[in-house]
Amino acid sequence: MPATTPYGSWTSPISAADLTTNGHPVSGPRWVGDEVWWLELRPQEDGRSAVRRRDASGAVVDVLPAPWNAASRVHEYGGGAWAADDRGVLVFVEFADQRLYVLAPGTREPRPLTPLGTGGTHHRYGDVSLRGDEVVAVRETHTPSATKTGENTTDIVRDVVAVPLDGSAATDPAAVRSVVGGSDFLAAPRWSPDGRHLVWIAWDHPRMPWDGTELRVAPVDDDGVAGTWRTLAGSPTESVLQPEWLDDDTLVAIADPTGWWNLERITLDGVRTPLHPDAAEYGGPLWRLGTRWYTLLPDGRLLATRTFGSTSLVVLDPSGQRDPEPIETPWTSIAVGGARDGRVLVTSGASTVGAGARVLDLATGAAEDVRLDADDLPDARYLPVAERREFPGERTVHAIVYPPRNPDHVAPQGELPPYVAVVHGGPTSQAVAALDMRIAYWTSRGIGVVDIDYGGSTGYGRAYRETLRGQWGVVDVEDTIAAVRGLGEAGLADPARLAIRGGSAGGWTVLSALTRSDVFAAGVSYFGVAELERFAQDTHDFESRYLDGLIGPMPEAAALYRERAPLHAVDQLRTPVLLLQGLDDRVVPPSQAELFRDAMRERGIPHAYVTYAGEGHGFRKAATIIDATEKELAFYGQILGFATPGVPALPLD
Structure with a gap:
């Protein structure tokens, strides 16, 4: 017989520790000989990214032993940090020093393939692949800047390089061959089967790769260097992704000249043939190098x-x-x-x-x-069931709703549940209806969750994505409010107990919504953007001109930067806020949270600011994930008015 218990106070078999103890996100599986290898995040090992495999007996074992950590920092988001061939040769980027290493079959100790940085110059590698006796990668070279100030004081150049697999470049930097450069950003280098041509994706500031990229091709000379390149597809307003060779003269790639990322066949003389025109997306935002949306x-x-x-x-x-x-x-x-x-x-x-x-x-x-x-997963009766919904507003807002669910409890008659609006980052990301133990943590306690694809989200075509162009802090806030108001009007959520949470760009929307409206009773920002002028100066190179499209170019848009920033609207804030921040974050530096904290302190707004040493943009360590999750629950309990059994109260300033 279920117990009658107020929403939010339901006891759950899902603890914050369960989010990490048997959780180990898996990505990028690939065939290596007859085996399957993959990359696995290990929260219990300080967030190490381990290359693992399933052996002939079915047991899961490390290919890359601890403490080695296969993680790239190219563009800060990384991607393509490892590759292997059918012989079992593993090449990877070690997170600590960002050098390329090789681990040969039957050995336990990787050896370096690229040199250490000197004189303040250092390199990063990503989008790694093996080609014969060489490693092909995108290289990012950081050198001390004579002009930059703020958090990031290096000049950055990127190129495609080939690195000898024999290790000779580890002590001889000249042995690393630069194949092609010439643009701010490069991705997806692919040699033709006959080795005569190279294709790759390129784009320049201020564009992001979902705004516009170019598919470039060049002949490769006998020394393995690309010659004069030409553009096969793409433009400042057309995004091309993931080129793959069908034969020596024909490619397949994803492009969106129609407003939808669809697949095309493209010949070397530039003839483009859509494979199947469709009002759906066959690609997505290139946040991480090496991302694939199709396979041959x-x-x-x-x-x-x-x-x-x-x-x-x-x-x-x-x-x-x-x-x-x-x-x-x-x-x-x-x-x-x-x-x-x-x-x-x-x-x-x-x-x-x-x-x-x-x-x-x-x-x-x-x-x-x-x-x-x-x-191990909990009993399915404690897991949330996704419900896709659309809410009317300035435009149709897409969202995924997860009502509270726990077989051991029912709420008192007439009580409506509190709801947390989840605002994804990016902002060019997407809500995904997947089993997420973080959502189950909330719903099994009687807290509903609505995951919102506001205007600007991927997955609905370029037109929906570009509703956010010049309107960041407006469209995302409007759509988030429309979704939660829709829940209230449908009698599904308690309008007086609505909270909002988000990270990075989602954290910006949290702070914007709290300072521009009175809809939410509580807000939680994970490493969120609070201010724009300093952020544009301090953030990393990949996103340093992102605001040109989201707000407007500087200096023309300087007044708009101040008008939109939540930091400059704290005098309108009446809602308690929890800020959580990694101290090693180079994407949204701690200064963003600290500026907002100081402004709340000046105005007497109840808040808490919690920091985590050794964490960057996105928490990876088990202890951090547990602590942040429990502090968030305690915060909601205090503000929304329910008990949190087993979780202590969070002191607020």
Whole structure:
């Protein structure tokens, strides 16, 4: 018989420790010989990214032993930090020094492939691949700047390089061959099968890769250096992603000239043929290097992800001779890996299906779990069920609603639950209906969650994404408020007990909503942006001109920067705020949270500011995740008026 207990105070079998003890997010599975290898985040090992595999007995073992940590910092978000060939040779970027290393089969100690930095100059590598006896990577070179001030005082140059696999470049920097450069940003270098041409993606400030990129091609000379390049596709207003070679003269790539990222066949003489025009997204924002949205199948077709809100799989024929073939799966969140013998590696999940790496048999539709993100899941009765909803506002707002769910409790008759509005980062990211133990932590305690795809989110075409252009701090706030008001009007949420949480750009929306409205009773900002002029100066190079599109270019938009910034509207704030911040964050430095804290302190706004040493942009360590989660719950309990059994109160200034 369920106990009658106020919402928010339900006892749950899901603790904050459960978010880390058996949780280990898995990504990027790939075939290595007959084995499957993948990258696995290990919160219990200080957030180490381990390359792991499943051996012949089915046991999961480390390929890369502790404490080695395969994580790139190119663009700060990294990506493409490891590669392996069928011999079992592993190449990876070590997080601590950002050098390339190789681990040969049968050895336990990696050896360096690239030199240490000298004289204040250092290098980072990402988008790593193996090509014969060389490693191909995007290199980021940081040198001390004579002109920059603020948090970041280096000048940065990027190029595509080839590094000898024999280790000769570890002591001889001249052995690293620069293949091509010439733009602010580069990604996805791909040699043609005959080795005569190189293609890659390039873009320059102030564009972000979802604004516009170019697919470039160049002949490669006998010394392995790219010659004069030309553009095959893309422009400042067209985004091209993930080029792959079909043969020596033909490519497949993702591009959005129609306003939707769709697949195209592109020849070296520039002839472009859409594979299947569709009002859906077959690509996404290139936040991390090495991201893939489709894979080549052995029979010449492509397995691609198709997204409009939810994600599904479809097989496309580059020759155009066969119609698209949808693949039925139980998943709503899917990323694809390599294909072999009719089987494809995927990373997949749904709100009621654990996420992780799987092998999908395309002929039968059968899926075999390789490694899931969690070893053990709670009883399914305690897990939230995703409900996709649309809310009316200035535009249709897409969201995923997770009502409270716990078989051991019911709320007193007539009580409505508190709800937390989750605002994703980016802001060019997307809410995904996947089993998220953080959401289960809230819903199993009687706290509803609404995950909002406000205007600017990916997954609904360029037009929806660009509603945020010049309107950051306006459209995202309007849409978040429209969603929670819609819940209240539908009788699903208590309008007096609405909270809002978000990280990074989502933290900006949290602070903007709290200073521009009185809808929310509490707000939690994880490493959020609070001010714009200093942020533009202090943030890392990749996003240093992002505000040109989100707000406007400087100095023309200087007045708008001040008008939009939550820091300059704290005099309108009446809502308690919790700020959580990693002290090693280079994307949104601690100065952002500290400026907002000081402004709240001056005005007597109840708040707490919690910092974590050794954490950057996104918390990775188990102790941090546990502490931050429990402090957030305690904060909601104090402000929204419910008990938090087993979690102590959080002192507020």
